[in-house]
Amino acid sequence: MAASLWLRGAASGLRYWSRRQRPAAASLAAVCSRSVASKTPVGFIGLGNMGNPMAKNLMKHGYPLVIYDVFPDACKEFREAGEQVVSSPADVAEKADRIITMLPTSMNAIEAYSGANGILKKVKKGSLLIDSSTIDPSVSKELAKEVEKMGAVFMDAPVSGGVGAARSGNLTFMVGGVEEEFAAAKELLGCMGSNVVYCGAVGTGQAAKICNNMLLAISMIGTAEAMNLGIRLGLDPKLLAKILNMSSGRCWSSDTYNPVPGVMDGVPSANNYQGGFGTTLMAKDLGLAQDSATNTKSPIFLGSQAHQIYRMMCAKGYSKKDFSSVFQFLREEETF
Amino acid sequence: MAASLWLRGAASGLRYWSRRQRPAAASLAAVCSRSVASKTPVGFIGLGNMGNPMAKNLMKHGYPLVIYDVFPDACKEFREAGEQVVSSPADVAEKADRIITMLPTSMNAIEAYSGANGILKKVKKGSLLIDSSTIDPSVSKELAKEVEKMGAVFMDAPVSGGVGAARSGNLTFMVGGVEEEFAAAKELLGCMGSNVVYCGAVGTGQAAKICNNMLLAISMIGTAEAMNLGIRLGLDPKLLAKILNMSSGRCWSSDTYNPVPGVMDGVPSANNYQGGFGTTLMAKDLGLAQDSATNTKSPIFLGSQAHQIYRMMCAKGYSKKDFSSVFQFLREEETF
Amino acid sequence: MAASLWLRGAASGLRYWSRRQRPAAASLAAVCSRSVASKTPVGFIGLGNMGNPMAKNLMKHGYPLVIYDVFPDACKEFREAGEQVVSSPADVAEKADRIITMLPTSMNAIEAYSGANGILKKVKKGSLLIDSSTIDPSVSKELAKEVEKMGAVFMDAPVSGGVGAARSGNLTFMVGGVEEEFAAAKELLGCMGSNVVYCGAVGTGQAAKICNNMLLAISMIGTAEAMNLGIRLGLDPKLLAKILNMSSGRCWSSDTYNPVPGVMDGVPSANNYQGGFGTTLMAKDLGLAQDSATNTKSPIFLGSQAHQIYRMMCAKGYSKKDFSSVFQFLREEETF
Amino acid sequence: MAASLWLRGAASGLRYWSRRQRPAAASLAAVCSRSVASKTPVGFIGLGNMGNPMAKNLMKHGYPLVIYDVFPDACKEFREAGEQVVSSPADVAEKADRIITMLPTSMNAIEAYSGANGILKKVKKGSLLIDSSTIDPSVSKELAKEVEKMGAVFMDAPVSGGVGAARSGNLTFMVGGVEEEFAAAKELLGCMGSNVVYCGAVGTGQAAKICNNMLLAISMIGTAEAMNLGIRLGLDPKLLAKILNMSSGRCWSSDTYNPVPGVMDGVPSANNYQGGFGTTLMAKDLGLAQDSATNTKSPIFLGSQAHQIYRMMCAKGYSKKDFSSVFQFLREEETF
Known part of the structure; x- marks a missing residue:
């Protein structure tokens, strides 16, 4: 990353x-x-x-x-x-x-x-x-x-x-x-x-990293879902990104690291999802989040779902792509 | 809102x-x-x-x-x-x-x-x-x-x-x-x-609103899950919020409308989740997102999960609270 | 079917x-x-x-x-x-x-x-x-x-x-x-x-079909997940199926229509998931279940997740395969 | 159990x-x-x-x-x-x-x-x-x-x-x-x-138990969701259970341990969810399933969701009730 x-x-x-x-x-x-x-x-x-x-x-x-x-x-x-x-x-x-x-x-x-x-x-x-x-x-x-x-x-x-x-x-x-x-x-x-x-205290360094990356994974998948849905409903991707970024949907994944090709320059989505933060690493961090949540009995509905999605992506050929490739994963194979 | x-x-x-x-x-x-x-x-x-x-x-x-x-x-x-x-x-x-x-x-x-x-x-x-x-x-x-x-x-x-x-x-x-x-x-x-x-074109106004609110719901729940997990792992809520907000987990829900009481002033979480954007309204918008996704065959893993969570919250007494009360919903009842 | x-x-x-x-x-x-x-x-x-x-x-x-x-x-x-x-x-x-x-x-x-x-x-x-x-x-x-x-x-x-x-x-x-x-x-x-x-009353015919097929989808995916997890943990698929079928995990998808190739004869999983009940049709029925749940404000955590999974399968080349091919979908592509 | x-x-x-x-x-x-x-x-x-x-x-x-x-x-x-x-x-x-x-x-x-x-x-x-x-x-x-x-x-x-x-x-x-x-x-x-x-081999005893209980949890929640949705759509609970049980939605949770009060005798749902297999124990077993899935990189979309649901139930006062009380958890509080 x-x-x-x-x-x-x-x-x-x-x-x-x-x-x-x-x-x-x-x-x-x-x-x-x-x-x-x-x-x-x-x-x-x-x-x-x-x-x-x-x-x-x-x-x-x-x-x-x-x-x-x-x-x-x-x-x-x-x-x-x-x-x-x-x-x-x-x-x-x-x-x-x-x-x-x-x-x-x-x-x-x-x-x-x-x-x-x-x-x-x-x-x-x-x-x-x-x-x-x-x-x-x-x-x-x-x-x-x-x-x-x-x-x-x-x-x-x-x-x-x-x-x-x-x-x-x-x-x-x-x-x-x-x-x-x-x-x-x-x-x-x-x-x-x-x-x-x-x-x-000891452990909070790990905790901070895990919590950040879990939220990152969730908002990245959320951004990919929202962008994909909007595109299918007829919105222009760049326009949609701008609307989100001036609104309450704004997040780092939408305004700094947008997962949709053509929306931003200089990010992995502009380069066929090369470089960046690999899907495998994200899956690993989400595994740690999952373990920590289980240990502390914290419900993480979306965190565990994000974990499964990145796990599945690893199994479907996305392991070395940047984690923003979840947008590609969500698209119809025919259309992307 | x-x-x-x-x-x-x-x-x-x-x-x-x-x-x-x-x-x-x-x-x-x-x-x-x-x-x-x-x-x-x-x-x-x-x-x-x-x-x-x-x-x-x-x-x-x-x-x-x-x-x-x-x-x-x-x-x-x-x-x-x-x-x-x-x-x-x-x-x-x-x-x-x-x-x-x-x-x-x-x-x-x-x-x-x-x-x-x-x-x-x-x-x-x-x-x-x-x-x-x-x-x-x-x-x-x-x-x-x-x-x-x-x-x-x-x-x-x-x-x-x-x-x-x-x-x-x-x-x-x-x-x-x-x-x-x-x-x-x-x-x-x-x-x-x-x-x-x-x-x-016609319909894109609705589409933009629906996509934004779906992403908003996802990142709000994600923020609540990450904050809750971090707190249970021993992090101070204010410190965790600051770390997220300078990092890739940053989103409107974490930096402008933080759902954890005590982290920010002037937001619903500082006022027992009064005012703001009601859980019922969010559930309604997520229902529209769900319908649109079904119609356009767009996968929305987290969007549909967010829908279920807000649906459940409506059933559990949160219907009139601000939608950031999902943090409260995730907490142990004993401890909150 | x-x-x-x-x-x-x-x-x-x-x-x-x-x-x-x-x-x-x-x-x-x-x-x-x-x-x-x-x-x-x-x-x-x-x-x-x-x-x-x-x-x-x-x-x-x-x-x-x-x-x-x-x-x-x-x-x-x-x-x-x-x-x-x-x-x-x-x-x-x-x-x-x-x-x-x-x-x-x-x-x-x-x-x-x-x-x-x-x-x-x-x-x-x-x-x-x-x-x-x-x-x-x-x-x-x-x-x-x-x-x-x-x-x-x-x-x-x-x-x-x-x-x-x-x-x-x-x-x-x-x-x-x-x-x-x-x-x-x-x-x-x-x-x-x-x-x-x-x-x-009118509508209950549809309701019965929708509810049955939603539960069917959930238990089929659950069977596929449990069988896959068990196999990875070292269990023989046939033995695991027998254990499930004599136990509380038993369901139609495990005992009559097992999704794992080699476990049963005469079912789609024994025939490369040809015939049977197509993934597209299941996705359609789950869309109806979703709509009905939204209309009646019924939380369906697993039902909506099942919907997304079958939706995704349609996008990944499984649309004409039997819906039990979710087992194949869950497997690593390298190993299946 | x-x-x-x-x-x-x-x-x-x-x-x-x-x-x-x-x-x-x-x-x-x-x-x-x-x-x-x-x-x-x-x-x-x-x-x-x-x-x-x-x-x-x-x-x-x-x-x-x-x-x-x-x-x-x-x-x-x-x-x-x-x-x-x-x-x-x-x-x-x-x-x-x-x-x-x-x-x-x-x-x-x-x-x-x-x-x-x-x-x-x-x-x-x-x-x-x-x-x-x-x-x-x-x-x-x-x-x-x-x-x-x-x-x-x-x-x-x-x-x-x-x-x-x-x-x-x-x-x-x-x-x-x-x-x-x-x-x-x-x-x-x-x-x-x-x-x-x-x-x-060593470990497969645990594996068999974990896989069975994960599938059990999934089909129990699925049964509860399907029964609840059907009831809201106007079906009689007993009739719906019978239809499911003669159909492909049939599972142990529907035909032997039905979670809806009034459908069966001699099960926890007939006794205010007393006795049986406690929600806490199910949450524990699902935590083990989750850990095993993470370790073996097995996607368990519904299994992890089931884990979160039972985790949440523990936090909402259901910890000592039988795990079939998920039906009660899904119902509107007003109506149940």
Whole structure:
């Protein structure tokens, strides 16, 4: 998802930090490089599509890294760049007291922390462990409890923004954890993202991301349904979009990321739904929303329906298309 | 619904007319009063909660009225004010060549036009018949055909904005019909509303309204589900709203009309869901969306679900509350 | 749909008539032929896929016919067989005092009854008008009112059972109308069907059909979802079907018409979903259920969802397959 | 849920064992008592509403028990009856090589097996561990792996049938695990239930139960929707039920457990929805179905909707009513 999804103007009153909002943003680099001399190594576990550019941004800001990934190939590049590559999360924890994890699933996160060679086997007291994976908030809470038992600190900090934002250092981080540690987390996360938002206790970072993406999925499908219905009733798509956008139907999916080809430029719908935020990823996030809703006994009529629709789309050949392709999915195959 | 639902800034490129957007708005009154002398009577059928203040605004602009309502009491006030009250739609059509109808259902509209004493029995060639009822667009099209056979012109012009906007003359009209007649319609509608938007052929006014309100219902329920889930996951409601509003989950329901008590001032959720846009009315509009979708074979997964939810709310005591009370409906009864 | 859908054993207490249930069924033919001499002509309007074999069964039972169809070609066969073909529904009404209509939509039925050359223009007092079309029950009620004004009798009698059942005279008729006239209707309907069930006042025939088919759609989709989920969880499909069928999940869709290939013989799922009850027809019936639910303000959460799913299937190439192909629709395309 | 839910006639071809189906059922007791002398103790963990009567049935069949429950009070009765009560699952495993667990959630099961004082700490090689809890099948599989590592055997055997069936020994067990061990499991389970069905590999017992209950929930809601719609359209409830039951809409919820008061005797709807299978339990099972569907990426449009509906009912005061009370939930409050 484009970093811009999370970047609409200054949200006054939020206790968050945004490089963009500060004209003095350049000073961050200054601050960062100034402190290079004293920088202690940062551990990084999970060097996939997202983790790789994120770790590189930490390097750019002068942090020496201690690297681990289950796939040794993923570490090669870093080894060649002179970073330390070790053979388990436990070894990372032995050599670094600030660690960032960026993993695909709850299971992977549990393994990295609590597994036989997990972080917890050798974590040092006072360490700061930041998990940027998007996982079930109840798992984040469980991990936090275990980390706390070891005298260390855990924060969940899932990201918004895709590979592009990861490369350009424009991710948004939603951070959950003890507020006193937020500044310490921000120091690292600010090297990789342009927005670092404090959300509350552990798990609330995940919660904020999940809730946003669930609402996003719902309003995207809603926009696609309304646009499709309007077109069939004889409305011009551009005109309908304008009417919606000046009215109470307005939403990010209608005014910034319209799913109907021809309505907007520079969005996935203008490019055959290439790029953007993949349907598979949306289905994954909706699965987490579903799990969280089941756990907390929260009714999510439309959220669960959105989940099924994106699930079905994955089965019907849309898995790699942008999630706005739900408009295409709804159209008659004959007519589109 | 507050007139502001339809009034967010100038939507460039729209062929619509807005008193608000024109600093010279005052000149309208001037124009209106200037032409009082030559004003021919305007027929008005349906003097209910909405029709009553609308008709009065026409009077204020100097139009003599020819009035009809199935409930004679509804006409009393106008008779006392010196307006002409007649005993059937046909009689209205005999005495006025511009007629506005404002009726609750498709059936009522059909009766007023095609009934035994309907407009069509005595309509004059060249008459302009504007139906401001919110009805099935396919019915609008049928009526237009019959009207056309009589050599007259039909336009559908459903309104957005509730009784308050009707009183203050700040309704929005979505107009469908032959484009050449739009100026003539605008002359009258501009006396009752601050936005008059041209949408295309007959039926598209209804279509635009229905599509907007369906998307509105979906994003309102989505916002309520996301806010409720987030709160249960430990997020502060105000903080969550701010995060959504700076992110891709942003929508009118989250940033302008938030359904969670305590998040915003001046919205129905701040006032025990009094006022605003009633759940019954939303259920009615979703019924029209459903009918239109069935007729045009358009899949509306979330739209039909939203319909069922508002239908259920009507059955559970929420019929007179604002439609944002869906948040309350989703909460545990114990905790709210 | 196979006639057997409606034929499970004797439903004690039902005021209905079944050729199958009576060992003396043969006597019907006797009764029928006995009265041949005195048989007055029966009107038949709508000689499509269903109407054609139904009319032929009336002929077989010795009823002279008065035929009309909007497509003259549809009448050719009957003209050649010596039946009277006329040029409008009105003309049918002039020559026959018992008329059966079998039309595809509510609109067609309205036209045949109330159109410029409709039945009502020349209907004789005391005529019996039986509409076997599947249409909106509220339309049936409207037609009944108009028919009653002319001093005639209207009954709705939609059928269950497809073209095969129509040919073999094994349709089921669900009949709504004045109970005193049921015997008269049964005389004719019994020539075309093996079950004639009295449902209550006008419209209840349609209501019974719509409610049954809505529940059928829901339980078919539910069966497909449960079977698919079970298979993915490692269960053998045949074993799972047996478990469901001995348990509380049992339904007609699981025990008589299982949608999973390989579980049962002689059903559409065993034959690549050929034959049976087409997805388009199911989508149509669900549209009627939806309309009826909207009109009566009845919440149908699953019914409306089922409607959307069959609507979507029509758009994705399943329109001519049996409605049990929803199982195929739910499967990953890669794996099926 | 009444044991009869799972007991409709002999399902030929099923590799299952049913006391009811065998006229020689009495011989089981014979077999059981004959072997009393040599019976080794059976461990039982979880003596709640269900576990308590189940354990007593084992006692009746002559098995000495080794008992553990987190609530000491739950063990009192058994201690007084002379059974051995120990202080942890590990201690049970030390003293018994056949153990049955009956726990409310996946978490409880994980704790009982893998916790600090869990079964796995002291389990003997060759032990047979049978988990009758209803939990996520993926958890069953995980537990089975861990158990296997210790050289023991794990089977999942969730039950159908409520407290009444547990008391009378008429539960149905759905068993997943290595087929060669099925006979051994059957020996114990047959003392507590009248049906013991072999479903396949570990986890398929849970899968079968989850799939059945999901389909049950869907067809119950579908029945309630269809009955409610039909009633509003003017059909007599009893007549409509009969029509459905002789037609393709027929299902267990319509013909055996009809949710409409006055249609059937001896079902919860005839008794103000007292007794039966509680809405909370159905919501729990649907949560497991949802989790399993998410894990296996299976679309369950209606299943997830059913989950939300039962979730909502729990929030609206229906938690302790039978799950057929969804009919009541759908009705207008004014009219019911």
